[in-house]
Amino acid sequence: MSATSQAHMEDHAHDHGHHKQSFISKYIFSMDHKMISKQYLITMLFMGIIGIVMSILFRMQIAWPGESFKIFEVLLGRWAPEGVMDPNIYLALVTIHGTIMVFFVLTQGLSGTFSNLLIPLQIGARDMASGFMNMLSYWLFFISAVIMLLSLFVEAGPAAAGWTIYPPLSALPQAQGGSGTGMTMWLISMGIFIASSLLGSLNYIVTILNLRTKGMSMTRLPLTIWAFFVTAIIGVVSFPVLLSAALLLIMDRSFGTSFFLSDIFIQGEVLHYQGGSPVLFEHLFWFLGHPEVYIVILPAMGIVSEIMSTNSRKPIFGYRAMVASILAIGFLSTIVWGHHMFVSGMNPFLGSVFTFTTLLIAIPSAVKAFNWITTIWKGNLQMNTAMLWSIGFVSTFITGGLTGIIVGDSALDINVHDTYFVIAHFHLVMGISAVYGMLAGIYHWYPKMFGRMMNKNLGYIHFWITAICSYGVFFPMHFVGLAGVPRRYYTNTAFPMFDDLTDIQIVMTVFAIIAALVQVVFLYNFFHSIFYGKKATQNPWNSTTLEWTTPVEAIHGNWPGAIPEVHRWPYDYSKVNEDGEYVIPGQDFVPQHIPLQENEEELNH
């Protein structure tokens, strides 16, 4: 199969340019992986802005509870009478912030952008295995995003049961206004989203397995591709389970079944539900929900590995160990979901099992962190913006990952579960870190996407202010959690014991606002450079991977001539012969398509 499709694509490549593309087929219903990647990127940026603005709104409410702000009145309208935020919209904001950031920005945004861009380019393929499926995947994503945004304008308010939408709260409109039409739209949006994600993931898997160019063995794949590959597999394994959870919830809500509901008395009447269990929903949700955080972080890890190696002018340290850790993390990620449910009422013995599997994940994660640190050791570090984000990624990943040892331990989780400690933990380890990985990727592959360079000085400003503010927001947050403050509280003033935390909340909010403002610099840099950026050269970062052998002006089919053949692994940076001279004299890198040179020592790749 692979041979025929490859041959077909070869034919196809020769007649590129002969057929004229209309605006619609080029920019809208495009089947070209590079264009689809950009569509994902722009959609993700748009969703990201909304998600960040929401977070600023609720952070302001926590720092200055009950205070009246003009901006609340402007943005929230009737949900903020006289500028004072309503508790229901507070819950809706945290819910939709979580949903947008986790699913629309970090899942499909990140994977959609970089898997689409890099898989064909780095493995040496003309396009994805199925361009049509790829297009379908994007447009389903787009529709689900539109439905999610439309749900914000529903009369009774958008979904507000937390992004984990645990029933019965999410199932009963009597329990909360947001559980009416808002929740219905949330569920429909997620259903479409899952279809989109599955189409995308299957495409990535098939492409990586079948369309690698000659010589590109699995052990010669860049770590980005390994990461995207395992991410796609995890997605295919776990997303259908979320779909089943969503379908059963829809049935409970609309058709009177009792999968998740039992013995409920609300607003003065007994409901008919009998025999269901919310704990079942929690199992189904987290069977996706936990792998989901690895779906988010693995692509970032892959991107960071690639960028660190390139900018250190050194091979990634322990390539095989890196691949093995990606596989180990991928496998372990599917058997740890119960650590979100230590105090859910499930059997404590299960809690023991999940503690065991959860803490095991620390091992491959530690290996990766040590390997990244060793990669920059004795390097010749080129501090391009992408490199800064990558180093920042390792820093936040370590800081956030370490507290995983606390929350992953069932005994310790009893007292920090659902407090701000958990919020601090997962924002650092999968929120901030994944965003850093994503930004690293954007800065690094921008020349490939748009044929122009982003401004580096604006990039430096963007990085340093964001780096400081991220720690400024999330490091103090651990203390709030250890003081026992529960998450999703509209205000903490109902408990005098939390009065002494007000100044921490204000500090965090101010950092958050500055961090949000500095993203404007990024947006300006991004959009300005598309049109006015300096023209890129073919291989600006002196990188070894195949995408930099394609012409600067993107073309349909990627390479004008034959697809290059691969002769080596992707990390031959600063490789020297026995005499101490670079393999290619005067050049500290050897691209993958260059055959083995004379006198060059052959490695096991």
Added chain:
Amino acid sequence: MTAVLIIIVLLLVAIAIWQMTKIFELSQFNADDSQIATDKDNKVNGYLMFAFLVFIYLLTIFCFWEWGGVLLGTPASEHGEQIDNLMFISMVLIFTVQIITQALLHYFAYKYRGEKGKKALFYADNDRLEFIWTIIPVITLAGLILYGLFTWTSVMNVDEEEGDPIIIELYAQQFNWKARYAGNDNVLGSANVRLIDIDKNNMLGVDESDPYADDDIVSQTEIHLPVGRKVIFKMRSQDVLHSAYMPHFRAQMNVVPGMITQFAFTPTVTTEEMRLDPDMVEKVQHINQIRADKKADGETDNVDPWEFDYVILCNKICGSSHYNMQMKIIVETQEEFDAWIKEQATFKQQMAAAQ
């Protein structure tokens, strides 16, 4: 007024950033504009990396210095000691790793900043090194896992036969808690939401025909617990998920409609004793100072002096008033407890009164 000031500060920050970017753009006029890092960029950012390491350390120290006092303090239950111990060991471990790895990462970023003509070391593999940093986490984590599991098993072991536990039902609804004591027989009468009778004030749906229910006692306002005696909470919710979070006792369990969850602990410090705990005295003083300052500023909400009390919070999102779903817990001596419980009407008396 604060709001206006904040907005002004933010505006100024925004303007500052805008101006900075302008300056950067203008200063590039003659410089190399390839947008690829030059030796100068490498140097500046290398130094900044080192500065960032200092920033992380200072931030850590500052947080402990400034906010070390907000933590929960002395545990008020028997197993709380174990949990705090495990927490302390884990924290020491993660801070050690954090300090070392962040130092290596940022120091290397500073030390090996790129220069033209410098050669990086081609260093792709070292099996022994990788073995070492696989095996060290394996051993450390094995220790932590074992310790954690022993603690977990002993905390979660709810044995009704052992000791002389007092059985209390914790009942959750949007947005308040209720408690039902099992009475003299120490057995809770059966109950179901289908038996709720608001007219008779049978809010918990207790079964009137169950003789075990006769001596049950329902408290709608506070929970009293005798010190030093194991208490087993049987939890029930009538509407959505809630979570019974009692941070001072290091206790938490979700309350799930349709099933009964449970959590047991032995309170070791009475409310009176806790109010005299030095850490708590300091915390209460600090908070009352804040409240007094607010009052002096002319505010009227949340300004009265506060006295410490144990409290149960709801820690699972449950609707619009989730943030204010709480009940006071009073830990007292057995005598005080007996005196209090004697004054309470039993379920049977309650139902008779409602006839």
